[in-house]
Amino acid sequence: xxxxxxxxxxxxxxxxxxxxxxxxxxxxxxxxxxxxxxxxxxxxxxxxxxxxxxxxxxxxxxxxxxxxxxxxxxxxxxxxxxxxxxxxxxxxxxxxxxxxxxxxxxxxxxxxxxxxxxxxxxxxxxxxxxxxxxxxxxxxxxxxxxxxxxxxxxxxxxxxxxxxxxxxxxxxxxxxxxxxxxxxxxxxxxxxxxxxxxxxxxxxxxxxxxxxxxxxxxxxxxxxxxxxxxxxxxxxxxxxxxxxxxxxxxxxxxxxxxxxxxxxxxxxxxxxxxxxxxxxxxxxxxxxxxxxxxxxxxxxxxxxxxxxxxxxxxxxxxxxxxxxxxxxxxxxxxxxxxxxxxxxxxxxxx
Numbered sequence: 001x002x003x004x005x006x007x008x009x010x011x012x013x014x015x016x017x018x019x020x021x022x023x024x025x026x027x028x029x030x031x032x033x034x035x036x037x038x039x040x041x042x043x044x045x046x047x048x049x050x051x052x053x054x055x056x057x058x059x060x061x062x063x064x065x066x067x068x069x070x071x072x073x074x075x076x077x078x079x080x081x082x083x084x085x086x087x088x089x090x091x092x093x094x095x096x097x098x099x100x101x102x103x104x105x106x107x108x109x110x111x112x113x114x115x116x117x118x119x120x121x122x123x124x125x126x127x128x129x130x131x132x133x134x135x136x137x138x139x140x141x142x143x144x145x146x147x148x149x150x151x152x153x154x155x156x157x158x159x160x161x162x163x164x165x166x167x168x169x170x171x172x173x174x175x176x177x178x179x180x181x182x183x184x185x186x187x188x189x190x191x192x193x194x195x196x197x198x199x200x201x202x203x204x205x206x207x208x209x210x211x212x213x214x215x216x217x218x219x220x221x222x223x224x225x226x227x228x229x230x231x232x233x234x235x236x237x238x239x240x241x242x243x244x245x246x247x248x249x250x251x252x253x254x255x256x257x258x259x260x261x262x263x264x265x266x267x268x269x270x271x272x273x274x275x276x277x278x279x280x281x282x283x284x285x286x287x288x289x290x291x292x293x294x295x296x297x298x299x300x301x302x303x304x305x306x307x308x309x310x311x312x313x314x315x316x317x318x319x320x321x322x323x324x325x326x327x328x329x330x331x332x333x334x335x336x337x338x339x340x341x342x343x344x345x346x347x348x349x350x
Contacts, residue, residue: 177200186243194221
């Protein structure tokens with residue numbers, strides 16, 4: 001694609017602590033591509049990692065990069081008139097992944113772990129895949145999903161993280177009638193609660209250090225809230241989903257899940273070795289499964305969001321894009337917010 005002369009605001013990360021709102025060129029869509037006017041972008045934990053540390057896990061910044069992969073907006077135009085996709089003017093969510101389609105994982109139906117995928121706002125490959133935190137972005141048309149009727153774009157901005165949660169819940173197996181433990185009540189952990197309840201879980205216990213975070217989990221269906229360090233822990237649970245990304249959370253899951261139960265590691269653990277009670281995997285024959293991103297769950301997430309107004313409670317703040325610095329500070333403070341959205345609504349037209 002080639003760049004046009006018009007400019008629009010975008011959120012560019014240059015290194016640890018160096019996040020800038022810059023006027024970036026408005027791109028022009030090529031064949032098979034769509035130009036999207038972004039309305040909302042959700043600040044994700046990975047965005048915060050790039051901002052704080054200059055990378056996520058082993059993925060390190062090597063060049064300036066537009067952040068963002070949780071975006072909704074409106075179709076502006078296509079690069080060619082015969083490109084299939086929602087009509088211009090349609091409100092859409094953007095599926096952030098473009099798997100290669102030919103690697104062994106894709107051929108095995110596990111496109112979420114494609115070894116050569118392109119993911120919005122990711123430094124996993126070089127040149128980096130530029131993200132969606134810009135007032136105008138170009139994406140492959142096949143990554144667009146029309147918002148279901150009645151789904152407000154603000155709630156629709158939760159589609160990507162809810163898809164992550166849905167995938168983790170499916171990795172846990174059949175949860176109907178089960179007691180599920182979720183460690184970590186950040187935005188993803190809260191969405192795991194909602195996904196587990198939607199999957200038929202009879203009881204969901206959530207743990208976190210922060211009372212404010214636990215209250216967000218309550219709003220989307222958590223049955224029991226346990227502040228880490230307090231009493232009130234269940235004796236055992238049928239399945240556990242670790243969403244905090246710390247080894248202590250994984251250790252808790254392994255100690256509380258029943259014999260023969262399933263633990264899903266969803267939170268991204270720090271690089272290197274992580275200590276946990278691995279002996280319990282053997283003596284209790286526990287299954288430990290990883291969960292990474294998602295695939296077809298994106299469409300299911302949009303339908304669930306359209307059907308459940310309770311998700312609105314997770315959007316703690318909507319901040320104009322020009323105030324991105326304050327938005328990131330707020331998103332990093334879990335005592336004051338759950339999901340923070342950037343608002344590109346006042347951005348200039350093409």
